[in-house]
Amino acid sequence: MPTKTPAKTLMIQGTTSDAGKSTLVAGLCRVWSQMGYRVAPFKPQNMALNSAVTEDGGEIGRAQAVQAKAARVPAEVDFNPILLKPSSDTGAQVIVHGKALTGGNGAMEAGQYHNYKKVAMNAVLESHQRLSERFELICVEGAGSPAEINLRAGDIANMGFAEEVNCPVVIIADIDKGGVFAHLVGTLALLSQSEQDRVVGFVINRFRGDIALLQSGLDWLEQKTAKPVLGVLPYLHQLEIAQEDAIATEQDNSQAKVRIAVLVTPRMSNHTDFDCLxxxxEIDCQFVYGQPNQESQIPPVDLIMLAGSKNVRDDLTFLKEQGWHRQIARHLRYGGKVFGICGGYQMLGQTIADPHGVEGQPGQSEGLAYLPITTTLAEQKTLKNVSGWLNLSGQQAQFNGYEIHAGISIVEPSVVESKAAVSECFEPIVAIGQHQAGLLSQDNQIAGCYVHGLFDHIDTVSLLVNWLGSEINQKFDFDAHQEHAIERVADACREHLALDKIEHLLTAWYKNNYADADRSS
Structure with a gap:
């Protein structure tokens, strides 16, 4: 039993992936922050290829950075102590307290990680304890479903964590997927008795229609489970918030002036780089997916963009298997343009070497050979927030972004000499203080750099569109858009959740479970 009452912790678990856990946590963080509470988001273990860099140079899941924004606190590594970044179907890089484990860049196979979970749980509990000492409320996001039988042993992401810190749980389900009552009742039935006892209620998400027609089902659910329904959240159309890995594709391109294709590879990372676009x-930005065992067509566009990657050599192989390298060459012959970010920037170079097996088997791959750089993957990852200027075609725009990469790219003198002086053939496109990074080809068609979040800004988007030979009239503010999305979720929580009841259940839980601690403190 703890010696003092901790910060109140409420955990949101889901019946499935994409049930709405991330969104609900963000909404509650904003509501409680507006009520004057010191609130922190928390996700014990996150598996995602979308990540962000904290102020102190650590790496956490992108959704937790958005939830920190909702809570109006700076993002920190304790909000997401364990981050798993898949590099293959069976392996992932393990990031603990913002840093990849040493040795092989922290890569572990699934079986190895299962044996590592006890150590991981200690890291999770350390983070939770530190947050408990500084915040009044901690809103926790689970991962996937707590009813995955094969993952129950050593669980740190759902009920294993809730049992360890002795916190109450709310289960959320997505009614838009169908079978919402089966999801909720079935999930509860697959939990142990002690786990069922800590479930204090349900939330139903993404409801459309007349709530009166759902009432009989809600009454049945409460009678069947003896658990209250704490709210029914509406379907919020065109909501863009806290994406983990699912690539959102909804857009209105009826006014589009330029067309952009983003090539989707199996280990594509930080696809949030393209959200603003x-x-x-006025921008038609579409994701192009590969097809197994056949060449996939890139539609006619003004710009092809190559994204970041958690396994850049394998994704480069996939790109070539799709025949995209030939289509990129044809696109350039007809005057099109190409921009690579992070792993995509590396692919545009001459070679990518992985001597230490950082992302897979050691070896070297031939790049697309459009930029005079060679890249070597290092065991120590670069993690930093950056700000500077983007330069394209003699124009500049200021940006704030971040870098997350294992690769070290250098200009290859032999390549430059075979074409001409670097100042004549290629010019830096990113200025970060006195440091010049990224390259633009002399023919003004090919560019790349390491900066994520480069196009989250009005001015850099305008500059990119100008580079493509057009001009936008509407100024789209991505930060304001994201803030508006958070407020929409918070408004929905205030209107459709029984917030007083949730607060009462949370208070009662801690009063009942920590009464002895209160008397001894």
Missing amino acids: RLHP
Whole structure:
């Protein structure tokens, strides 16, 4: 039993992935922050390829960075102590307290990680304890479903964590998927008795229609489970918030002036780099997916973008298997343009070497050979927030972004000499203080750099569109858009959740479970 009452912790678990856990946590963080509470988001273990860099140079899941924004606190590594970044179907890089484990860049196979979970749980509990000492409320997001029988042993992401810290749980389900009552009742039935006892209620998400027609089902659910329904959240159309890995594709491109294709590879990372472009009303930004055992066609566009990757050599192989390298060459012959970010920037170079097996088997791959750089993957990852200037075609725009990469890219003198002086053939496109990074080809068609979040800004988007030979009239503010999305979720929580009842259940839980601690403190 703890010696003092901790910060109140409420955990949101889901019946499935994409049930709405991330969104609900963000909404509650904003509501409680507006009520004057010191609230922190928390996700014990996150598996995602979308990540962000904290102020102190650590790496956490992108959703937790958005939830920190909702809570109006700076993002920190304790909000997401364990981050798993898949590099293959069976392996992932393990990041603990913002840093990859040493040795092989922290890569572990699934069986190895299962044996590592006890150590991981200690890291999770350390983070939770530190947050408990500084915040009044901690809103926790689970992962996937707590009813995955094969993952129950050593669980740190759902009920294993809730049992360890002795916190109450709310289970959320997505009614838009269908079978919501089966999801909720079935999930509860697969939990142990002690786990069922800590479930204090349900939330139903993404409801459309007349709530009166759902009432009989809600009454049945409460009678069947003896658990209250704490709210029914509506379907919020065109909501863009806290994406983990699912790539959102919804957009209105009826006013589009330029067309952009983003190539989707199996280990594509930080696809949030393209959110601002996709959401802009005057830009048609579409994701192009590969097809197994056949060449996939890239539609006619002004710009092809190559994204970041958690396994850049394998994704480069996939790109070539799709025949995209030939289509990129044809696109350039007809005057099109190409921009690579992070792993995509590396692919545009001459070679990518992985001597230590950082992302897979050691070896070297031939790049697309459009930029005069060679890249070597190092065991120590670069993690930093950056700000500077983007330069394209003699124009500049200021940005704030971040870097997350194992690769070290250098200009290869032999390549430059075979074409001409670097100042004549290639010019830096990113200025970060006195440091010049990224390259633009002399023919003004090919560019790349390491900066994520480069196009989250009005001015850099305008500059990119100008580079493509057009001009946008509408100024789309991505930060304001994200803030508006958070407020929409918070408004929905205030209107459709029984917030007083949730607060009462939370208070009662801690009063009943920590009464002895109160008397001894």
